[in-house]
Amino acid sequence: MVNNNFRPNSWNEFLGQSQIISNLKIYVESARQQNKTLDHLLIHGSSGMGKTSLAFLISKVMKSKLHILNGPSIQKPSDLIAVLSALKPSDILFIDEVHAISKEILEILYPVLEDNKMNLVIGKDYNSKIINVSLPEFTIICATTEIYKLSYPLLNRFPIHFQIMDYSLSEMSQIIKNASNRIDLQLSTSSCEFIASYCRNTPRIAINLVNRIKDYIITKHVNCTNIVSLKTIFKQMGIYSQGLTNNDVEYLKILKEHKTLGIESLAQILDAPIATIIQNIEPVLIREQFVLRTLRGRMITDKGLKYLSEIFNKEAAN
Ligand SMILES: Nc1ncnc2c1ncn2[C@@H]1O[C@H](COP(=O)(O)OP(=O)(O)OP(=O)(O)O)[C@@H](O)[C@H]1O
Ligand SMILES: [Mg+2]
Structure with missing residues (x-):
């Protein structure tokens, strides 16, 4: 489990995403100078890229109390109404996985976002009436990994919208450096860069790897953290270069065998849900240019074929 202690506590600790951070600093400062709350905000990006961390950081710099709701667990109107009714001025309500509500x-959410009001239905059938309840000035931050599932009316009710972008290799290595410092693990710059290449561009994976490396060092399964020993650790963990897992390699092997395959056939052969393939397997393979999505289906590239032959040659040599 990723330890919450790794979450950035200040602007400086939140690495990368320079455009988001520089804009956010302006909006936060402007709100402060006008003695206003920050406008409602939507953050989208893949899992483990920093959406929750950003929401936590905003509440820290705004010195606001953070209330947290998770889209899938808001099952009935009263789940949301109870939280909205408890809000105090300047509080922040963070709704994670908002696509699932x-x-x-x-x-209920639309008038809250638009007019800061809850429309409550009191009574039943012919005796029912709607009453408007004004809410204190507060900020809603919503996060989603599946932006395309949000309706347009919801999307355009957020005055601020941030998309978390890819991290550069040097930003990932700095995230690794900071995380390793927090757990007293000494890593050289070149080791951090090497680990960064295994992180699939995802801070959460980076932090997991740093913790696992510490496990190997503490239990003396590996003596030092140079690149050779890091390779041993990753091999033992079943992680290939570029951070590919057995599932990813299996996907590449299937494509090598079949040349071109549609997603349904791939899902059937891999025995995995289509959503898992699209969200967990393909992003890294497409970013590394190992796979192409064409109109006829998925195809492995020459780079993908070269990668496969390299990892199997290495295995054969060991
Ligand atoms: N930009 C960053 N700088 C430093 N650390 C980061 C950054 N982004 C994320 N992290 C670290 O990575 C971990 C995972 O990030 P976070 O929980 O914010 O991801 P998420 O986008 O909310 O993922 P999910 O969609 O799965 O909820 C955090 O614990 C945090 O320590
Ligand atoms: Mg999150």
């Missing part, structure tokens, strides 16, 4: 809950 139902239409019924969205109906």
Whole structure:
């Protein structure tokens, strides 16, 4: 489990995403000078890229109390209404996985986002009436990994919208350096860069790897953290270069065998849900240019074939 202690506590500790951070600093400062709350904010990006960390950081720099809700766990209107009713001025409400909230809950959220009001239905059938309840000035931060599942009316009710972009290799190595410092693990710059190449561009994976490396060092399964010993650790963990896992390699092997395959056939052969393939397997393979998505289906590239032959040659040599 990723330890919450790794979450950035200040602007400086949140690495990369320079455009988001520089804009956010302006919006936060402007809100402060006008004695206003920050406008509602939507953050989207893949899993483990820093959405929750950013929401936590905003609440820290705004010195605001953070209330947290998770889209899939808001099952009935009262789940949301209870939290909204407890909000105090300047609080922040963070709704994670907002794509998973139902239409019924969205109906409550729309007037809150737009007019800072809750429309509550009191009574039943012919005796029912709607009352408007004004809420204190507060900020809603929503996060999603699946932006395309949000309806347009929801999307355009967020005055601020950030997309978490890829991290550069040097930003990833700095995240690794900072995480290793926090757990007293000595890593050279070249070791950090090497680990960064195994992180699939994802800070959460970086932090997991740093923790696992510490496990190997502490239990003396490996003596030092040079690149040769890091390679031994990753091999033992079943991670290939570029951070590929057995599933990713299996996917490449299937494509090598079949040349071109549609996603349904791939899912069947891999025995994995299509969503898992699209969200967990393909992003790294496409970013590394090992795989192409064409109209006829998925195809392995020459670079992908070279990667496969390299890892199997290495295995044969060992
Ligand atoms: N830009 C960053 N700088 C430093 N550390 C980061 C950064 N982004 C993420 N992290 C670290 O990576 C971990 C995972 O990030 P986080 O939980 O914010 O991801 P997420 O986008 O919310 O993922 P999910 O969609 O799965 O909820 C955090 O614990 C944090 O320590
Ligand atoms: Mg999160």
